Amino acid sequence: MSFVNCEPVLTLTPAAISRVRYLQSKRSKPSLGLRVGVKGGGCSGFSYVLKLEDAQRHADLTWEQEDIRIFVDGKSAEMLQGLVIDFNLANLMGGGFLFHNPNASKTCGCGTSFDLKDN
Numbered sequence: 001m002s003f004v005n006c007e008p009v010l011t012l013t014p015a016a017i018s019r020v021r022y023l024q025s026k027r028s029k030p031s032l033g034l035r036v037g038v039k040g041g042g043c044s045g046f047s048y049v050l051k052l053e054d055a056q057r058h059a060d061l062t063w064e065q066e067d068i069r070i071f072v073d074g075k076s077a078e079m080l081q082g083l084v085i086d087f088n089l090a091n092l093m094g095g096g097f098l099f100h101n102p103n104a105s106k107t108c109g110c111g112t113s114f115d116l117k118d119n
Contacts, residue, residue, distance in 0.1 A: 010081075012068065013085065015087040017068060031069075034051075035049070036050055036083075037080075050085075060073055083100065101114055
């Protein structure tokens, strides 16, 4: 069975891909996949969740981008559709992943919390 089971929900920029590969290498597990999700909370209503994981879960949407396995749960997929994840090492807040979500009506100052347009 092929790993890819859906069209991509989100994309990673080259800088984000480089950072994920760096994090995989720090754990000495280049086969780890990137889980991207959403949870309730944060100052704007929802927060992004990024984790490295060994395997997909039963109901995950899954695909690969440049050999990086990406897992998104079905509930998060709608809120993340069209998301672009970037990485910037040198910003005033110390750097980190940046989220460009076309579904967000507002984001907080730290950039990891958002609210949806139709909320």
